[in-house]
Amino acid sequence: ETPDSPSAPRPRPRRRLILAATAGVIAVAAIAALLVGRLVDDGAGAGAGQAAGAARGPVASPEAAESPSPSPSGSASGKPSASPSPSGTPGASPGSPADGKPAAPAPTGVPFHASVRAHAWENQCSQRYLVDREPDAVRPPPVEQDAPAWVAAMGAVSADEQVVEVTLQGKGSETVVLQALHVRVVRTGEPLPWTDYGTGVGCGGGVALRTFDVDLDQGSPAARAAEGQRPFPYKISESDPEMFRVTAHTGGRDVSWYLEVEWSSGERQGVFRVDDRGRPFRTSASAGRPAYDYPPGASEWSEHQPG
Numbered sequence: 515e516t517p518d519s520p521s522a523p524r525p526r527p528r529r530r531l532i533l534a535a536t537a538g539v540i541a542v543a544a545i546a547a548l549l550v551g552r553l554v555d556d557g558a559g560a561g562a563g564q565a566a567g568a569a570r571g572p573v574a575s576p577e578a579a580e581s582p583s584p585s586p587s588g589s590a591s592g593k594p595s596a597s598p599s600p601s602g603t604p605g606a607s608p609g610s611p612a613d614g615k616p617a618a619p620a621p622t623g624v625p626f627h628a629s630v631r632a633h634a635w636e637n638q639c640s641q642r643y644l645v646d647r648e649p650d651a652v653r654p655p656p657v658e659q660d661a662p663a664w665v666a667a668m669g670a671v672s673a674d675e676q677v678v679e680v681t682l683q684g685k686g687s688e689t690v691v692l693q694a695l696h697v698r699v700v701r702t703g704e705p706l707p708w709t710d711y712g713t714g715v716g717c718g719g720g721v722a723l724r725t726f727d728v729d730l731d732q733g734s735p736a737a738r739a740a741e742g743q744r745p746f747p748y749k750i751s752e753s754d755p756e757m758f759r760v761t762a763h764t765g766g767r768d769v770s771w772y773l774e775v776e777w778s779s780g781e782r783q784g785v786f787r788v789d790d791r792g793r794p795f796r797t798s799a800s801a802g803r804p805a806y807d808y809p810p811g812a813s814e815w816s817e818h819q820p821g
Contacts, residue, residue, distance in 0.1 A: 624784065625684060625690050626750060628682055630678065630679070631680075632676075633672070634679035634759065635658050642674065642710055642805075643673050644672075644706050645709055646708045646709075647709070649814070670711075678759070678762070679759050681755055684754070685752060690750050690751070690779045691747050692750060695758070696775075699730070699735060703768045705768050705798050705799040709803060710805040711805075711806050726739055726758060726761070729762075731767055764799050766799050770795070771794055771796075772788060772794045805817070
């Protein structure tokens with residue numbers, strides 16, 4: 515058949531199809547170019563920001579500027595977790611009230627002041643000491659307030675009996691309950707074979723101020739309230755201190771020992787050690803040892819005259 519035959523199909527115009535296809539390709543290429551341009555721009559911006567951050571220090575990322583979701587015990591951004599505070603205000607950290615004022619710090623340490631006298635005498639002439647020296651090498655006896663220095667210089671040990679005076683005073687308005695007083699023995703042995711020296715004679719009798727008595731010869735010594743004295747517990751504060759006199763004695767031993775005070779204040783509690791400036795107290799029996807006195811007005815030690 516010839517092209518002019520009415521039964522032959524007429525060819526469609528292809529020019530329009532080519533133009534349409536070309537337009538589509540151009541549109542796709544344009545979109546791709548725009549996307550590639552944005553990607554390139556973003557990459558360059560990120561690189562510039564990192565370089566600037568390296569020069570200026572760390573730069574917060576967009577994610578770090580956003581509020582993190584609640585997490586247990588902190589998040590990767592370093593911000594505290596949004597957990598309920600003790601005051602019931604969300605986001606408030608412990609110790610920071612909702613009104614923004616700083617909370618008072620929790621008290622720490624021992625809630626009282628302590629003053630210890632390791633050589634508190636019953637009277638000015640009652641105390642005796644054991645010294646490992648001959649009389650001509652022993653200084654004249656001290657007065658009570660100078661006893662610690664004299665004891666240290668002579669290497670002396672309390673003979674037969676030692677009186678320890680402890681004053682406890684609270685800090686501020688805080689009330690402290692003193693629950694108990696315990697005796698702790700560090701070491702025990704035979705009495706020291708040293709010479710016995712008295713602090714004086716002829717001074718007259720004194721008024722005993724014993725509050726608690728400790729028998730160091732017992733297997734487990736205890737601080738017992740003297741007759742007429744009430745036992746523990748006691749309460750102290752800044753305006754209401756307490757003074758304790760503890761008389762420890764031994765008839766046949768050499769004992770190193772110290773005291774412990776149990777205390778409590780609110781929800782706090784502890785044990786306070788009472789000793790001789792970091793060392794245990796030491797008390798030794800003097801029975802059978804040579805004994806000397808230093809009478810008033812004398813210039814040297816003389817043999818003790820019983821009576």
